[in-house]
Amino acid sequence: MDKNVAWKRIPELRNILEYHNKRYYQQDDPEISDIEYDRLIRELQDLENQYPDDDLASSPTSRVGAAPLAKFASVTHPSTMLSLANAFSPEEIIDFDNRIKRLAKVDCVDYIAEPKLDGLAVNLIYEKGIFIRGATRGDGITGEDVTSNLKTISSLPLKMRQDSGKAIPSFIEIRGEVYMESKPFKKMNSRRVEEGEEPFANPRNAAAGSLRQLDPKITSRRPLNIFLYNVGEVKGIRLSSHWEVLQALKSWGFPVNPLIEQAKDIQGGIFYFEKIGKQREALPYEIDGVVLKVNDLALQAGLGAVSRNPRWALACKFPATQETTIVKDIIVQVGRTGALTPVAIMEPVNVGGVVVSRATLHNEDEIIKKDIRIGDTVIIQRAGDVIPEVVKVIAAKRTGTEKEFKMPTKCPECDSEIVRLEGEVAHRCVNMSCPAQLKEHIRHFASRGALDIEGLGEKVSAQLFDAGLIQDPSDLYFLNKDQLLALDRHGEKSAQNLIDSIKSSKTPLLDKFIFALGIRNVGERTAKLLATRFGSMENLINARIEDLTTINEIGPEIAQNIVQFFHEPKNKAIMAKFSKAGVEPQKKAATANELLQGKSFVFTGTLANMPRNTAKEIVESLGGSIHSSTTSKTTYVVAGSDPGSKLDKARLLGIKILSEEEFLKLIDR
Numbered sequence: 001m002d003k004n005v006a007w008k009r010i011p012e013l014r015n016i017l018e019y020h021n022k023r024y025y026q027q028d029d030p031e032i033s034d035i036e037y038d039r040l041i042r043e044l045q046d047l048e049n050q051y052p053d054d055d056l057a058s059s060p061t062s063r064v065g066a067a068p069l070a071k072f073a074s075v076t077h078p079s080t081m082l083s084l085a086n087a088f089s090p091e092e093i094i095d096f097d098n099r100i101k102r103l104a105k106v107d108c109v110d111y112i113a114e115p116k117l118d119g120l121a122v123n124l125i126y127e128k129g130i131f132i133r134g135a136t137r138g139d140g141i142t143g144e145d146v147t148s149n150l151k152t153i154s155s156l157p158l159k160m161r162q163d164s165g166k167a168i169p170s171f172i173e174i175r176g177e178v179y180m181e182s183k184p185f186k187k188m189n190s191r192r193v194e195e196g197e198e199p200f201a202n203p204r205n206a207a208a209g210s211l212r213q214l215d216p217k218i219t220s221r222r223p224l225n226i227f228l229y230n231v232g233e234v235k236g237i238r239l240s241s242h243w244e245v246l247q248a249l250k251s252w253g254f255p256v257n258p259l260i261e262q263a264k265d266i267q268g269g270i271f272y273f274e275k276i277g278k279q280r281e282a283l284p285y286e287i288d289g290v291v292l293k294v295n296d297l298a299l300q301a302g303l304g305a306v307s308r309n310p311r312w313a314l315a316c317k318f319p320a321t322q323e324t325t326i327v328k329d330i331i332v333q334v335g336r337t338g339a340l341t342p343v344a345i346m347e348p349v350n351v352g353g354v355v356v357s358r359a360t361l362h363n364e365d366e367i368i369k370k371d372i373r374i375g376d377t378v379i380i381q382r383a384g385d386v387i388p389e390v391v392k393v394i395a396a397k398r399t400g401t402e403k404e405f406k407m408p409t410k411c412p413e414c415d416s417e418i419v420r421l422e423g424e425v426a427h428r429c430v431n432m433s434c435p436a437q438l439k440e441h442i443r444h445f446a447s448r449g450a451l452d453i454e455g456l457g458e459k460v461s462a463q464l465f466d467a468g469l470i471q472d473p474s475d476l477y478f479l480n481k482d483q484l485l486a487l488d489r490h491g492e493k494s495a496q497n498l499i500d501s502i503k504s505s506k507t508p509l510l511d512k513f514i515f516a517l518g519i520r521n522v523g524e525r526t527a528k529l530l531a532t533r534f535g536s537m538e539n540l541i542n543a544r545i546e547d548l549t550t551i552n553e554i555g556p557e558i559a560q561n562i563v564q565f566f567h568e569p570k571n572k573a574i575m576a577k578f579s580k581a582g583v584e585p586q587k588k589a590a591t592a593n594e595l596l597q598g599k600s601f602v603f604t605g606t607l608a609n610m611p612r613n614t615a616k617e618i619v620e621s622l623g624g625s626i627h628s629s630t631t632s633k634t635t636y637v638v639a640g641s642d643p644g645s646k647l648d649k650a651r652l653l654g655i656k657i658l659s660e661e662e663f664l665k666l667i668d669r
């Protein structure tokens with residue numbers, strides 16, 4: 001084809017293909033066959049190969065071209081993705097508004113009210129208007145790189161439009177939610193059932209599962225959609241209100257939920273909450289509440305965040321969905337820490353779109369309190385992502401044949417004596433080598449939030465354990481391929497894959513490794529705090545209780561658990577095996593979390609924007625430390641109003657003094 005003809009045909013083909021993408025994915029009403037579609041794609045691909053132009057990155061061909069991945073790369077978000085605090089009643093919404101008014105010293109706050117979609121949060125990066133990278137939210141700091149999969153979502157512009165409105169920023173982080181509409185979801189599910197595949201439990205799972213597909217071709221055949229609703233880091237332009245952000249997103253061609261409204265005050269927000277609640281069933285997608293956000297971005301910045309929740313936004317959740325069903329049995333599960341959890345096995349029932357057949361009963365006290373018996377008719381509820389729970393028994397439906405539940409006296413897995421320690425609600429199997437606990441321990445070690453060892457799920461870890469190949473997680477690193485091949489279920493390829501993924505987990509991030517060890521009461525957040533404070537496994541192992549309790553969120557109980565864990569001879573042996581195998585936890589790369597690493601602060605006077613305790617928490621969460629008196633080792637003295645003698649001393653010692661404003665800037669609020 002002649003060059004001039006090609007340069008006309010290329011944009012035209014792109015246009016045609018975008019049109020068909022929309023018909024196919026968004027309207028679920030294709031006009032052309034897959035074969036014709038593929039022919040157009042190939043024609044465009046050929047022309048682009050001969051005559052590459054600047055718009056290649058945003059071409060429809062880039063939506064389908066990517067090859068399957070072996071594993072998602074993990075990426076650090078330029079700015080942390082916070083999670084929202086929840087409210088379940090209008091009273092809690094009013095409390096939220098009162099708190100803001102008090103902190104900001106204003107009489108009235110205007111809000112932006114948005115439907116809260118039940119999907120998967122993502123973070124997108126555009127440079128000079130071109131889509132560069134997209135990641136799942138993950139833990140808010142790092143997520144999985146799902147760029148190729150996001151590109152298959154036809155409603156997501158690969159290139160920002162500039163028709164009118166805001167100029168295109170040189171760099172921007174855009175936040176949104178990937179979701180699946182209810183109708184295409186149902187259609188897809190019935191297709192899956194026809195083809196003998198497992199249906200997805202709900203649109204949220206389907207959206208998450210589709211976005212986390214290693215093969216983008218599969219993702220491209222799933223009816224995914226996206227709404228964008230916020231921005232993170234922005235360079236090159238100024239935005240002053242959340243409403244302006246939404247208008248800018250729209251003008252750049254991003255899908256923004258048309259139901260978003262401005263609310264002049266909190267009453268307007270509550271009115272919106274009730275209004276959307278009534279429309280809920282009629283919407284084409286599932287929502288679980290509404291989100292209220294402070295409109296003024298300067299005010300948002302001033303309010304900052306507590307822990308991981310911004311003070312300027314609130315998720316107002318609709319009441320949980322309830323259903324009635326029958327408890328067929330109550331079984332007992334043994335967890336990683338030996339705790340026994342009774343679980344109700346129920347007649348399967350659809351609760352707000354999800355089929356539920358199990359509900360946790362937490363512990364024996366809970367069963368006694370609610371008087372739940374086997375055979376009872378019960379009301380169960382599910383709120384958002386929370387595990388379903390039994391609300392109450394309908395006693396009027398009892399026939400007299402119901403059976404009371406008795407906590408077993410022997411562990412269902414190892415037959416050891418069950419004990420109930422003083423001050424604890426849980427019954428425990430205290431046999432350190434209880435197979436249920438050991439298996440659970442290994443599964444936890446390999447799980448996504450921990451070392452994320454691909455291919456080592458519940459079944460495989462149990463299989464390796466039962467075959468006597470591993471006793472604890474450190475044994476994983478001594479496995480060889482022949483041992484795996486000797487087990488059924490493992491072919492040459494899957495054995496090699498497992499060996500490879502175990503090997504590639506040898507340099508975990510320190511916090512992930514600490515979490516993976518399964519120390520009691522040390523969750524992901526605590527593991528992060530410990531990693532930040534101690535910096536190496538060696539320092540943590542040698543930490544004393546009084547060192548540990550200097551961390552704000554660690555009290556004597558957790559500190560005791562940690563010290564005990566590393567003193568336990570069996571655990572010492574395991575740690576030694578890790579070293580022998582060459583497992584070396586890595587100090588985390590500097591992220592926003594360690595912004596203040598090694599910096600020490602002294603506060604004097606009153607802060608206008610936040611209580612001193614909050615300031616303290618923020619500094620510590622960013623890796624800094626707080627001291628009560630100024631010494632030559634102090635990095636900064638933060639002076640609020642009416643500062644005391646600490647300020648004079650700081651001047652004397654030549655320590656850097658920060659005003660409250662400078663401090664807020666430093667901590668990026």
Ligand SMILES: [Zn+2]
Binds near residue numbers: 411416431434435436
């Ligand atoms: Zn046991």
